Amino acid sequence: MKQFSTLKKLAEKLGLSVSTVSRALKDHPDISPATRQRVKELAELTEYEPNTFAVNLRTNKSKILGVIVPYFQNLFYEYFIAALDEEVGKAGYSLLVLQSGESAETEARNLHIMKKNRVDGLFVSVTENTVDIKPFLKLPEIGIPIIFFDRVPEFEACDKICFADHEAATLAAKRLVQSNKKHVLCLFWGKPSLSVNQKRAAAFENTIKQLSPKTILDIRFSDSVQDFEPITMHELQTPNPPDAIFCNGDNILIPAMRAIQKSKLTMPADIGLIAISNGMLPTLYNPAVTFVETNGNKLGRLAFKRLQEVFDGKTFVRELSIPATLVEGGSL
Amino acid sequence: MKQFSTLKKLAEKLGLSVSTVSRALKDHPDISPATRQRVKELAELTEYEPNTFAVNLRTNKSKILGVIVPYFQNLFYEYFIAALDEEVGKAGYSLLVLQSGESAETEARNLHIMKKNRVDGLFVSVTENTVDIKPFLKLPEIGIPIIFFDRVPEFEACDKICFADHEAATLAAKRLVQSNKKHVLCLFWGKPSLSVNQKRAAAFENTIKQLSPKTILDIRFSDSVQDFEPITMHELQTPNPPDAIFCNGDNILIPAMRAIQKSKLTMPADIGLIAISNGMLPTLYNPAVTFVETNGNKLGRLAFKRLQEVFDGKTFVRELSIPATLVEGGSL
DNA sequence: GTGAAAGCGCTAACAA
């Protein structure tokens, strides 16, 4: 097996000391142009690459950032991770991405992996079963800054990056009122206790109650995406069916649309539909679904920007959010 | 800032040597049960964790596996990565995932990151612009096994894991003949030179030519997913339009379906459709699209199994493939 | 059953 080139080997071949070689390669001003030249040439020739393990041990930095999300296979997280990866790459970092499902244990295990790999910083969107935030908050104590995003702990003092959840739900509610909807089936994925669900459901309900007090709201939560098709199916077939559906997220849009299609209803004539979405899915349907966009892309970029601030010493805790925008389709 | 617990600190507090402590923690048989007990207790108390950087340096292993794919946001790769991640996690490894787009330069940079981070093994699906495989093949020389998957180099001797591309395309072709289609628009994403495209296009064409020589095939390649909607649109509006469309992949299915919907055609009456797909997307439509499944999930698990074989010394080069299955929808 | 010591490859303070 071919051996790696090391500083020591270079030093021996050149009749220099290890430290001189090291400095020459880093363009340290002390080193004479001549030696610098010689060193660099041999380094090139022998394909020298600093041994990351050694550098990490010495500098106590890994140049790796961690991301813990519930799911990879989720439009929002995909966009978030892709954008984050791009930003992070520019700054010379790499990403270690782990998924937890909705299991608090897996999440704890993932957190442990991050600690073990000594990531330089961590981005986390928690599971809906995460009750104890303390293990996360220990990381900043040992020098690993942590940025929560999207699904964030409610009360703790920590860095949080979210969508303007209140605003997004309010926008959707207003749009439904504008179309004069009187009976809305509202679908939420995950537990009511989840921060996003709580905020959005409250804002949605309040807005409707204020602007159109007589509108009937039928609010449903379910952990299992499978449930939404039968739920919607059933509601659509009652004698007094809803005249509009609100889907909080892409996951729900899929089964809801399926139920609408199976019921042979057409949008917007027979039923109205509005979703909060990452943006891709609504355009697949015909007519396209009207939605409030909460795009992972922007959130990813913002998250890294915030981490850099923390690296630069701006360690005071902040809560940032990204505005939501309404994208008109033809479903309302 | 809180300090990490180390072997040295434990040793000092216990009045033992570093090596004894190290051995005690690894249940080395030499160590007496009593000391082992004492050591473990203090380790627990001080939340001792071996410093990965030091372990890596010492053992020259990272316990990290690399994955390089063109895109994260691609159903096939998502499933592949998710499955791989699961398998890999069970074996105590973590995944470092990087995306290259279709840029050979980005890919080279990614390869470099993998090398720098001294991953213990690497999974790669190449870009369509990758011409030089040699930089990849250098990794096995320095002890990093590499497994190519899906998009694999054509001629080199290396480990490859693919779908049964020939079989998948043949299945789709047969199914079209069975439905008596006479004029098929065939859509391929990426360059014709891409291994997957080459194999599938050839198999598809041959099968049709053999079973139904009079059937007209209109085969189109495009690098840009955007192109497929106008292409399909245009073809559907010619005086002699196709009676079926074959989509080689989920990416193409989306714009093709959009063109069908915009043209107000219904499946299967006005137009037939079959796709090669990862499986989720076809079920979103109504009727569901008939497809040949090439699921990333299975491929991910197989890929890790193969890597483990290589770790275990079975280093002879192998080319493995996964069978394809037809899933009936209502689009044909 | 335990300890001493070397060394993985690198960085950086201090010396010359």
Next chain:
DNA sequence: TTGTTAGCGCTTTCAC
């Protein structure tokens, strides 16, 4: 301008 030295935290050989 260059070299010497110490040390990051761990594993492992050899000695007692």
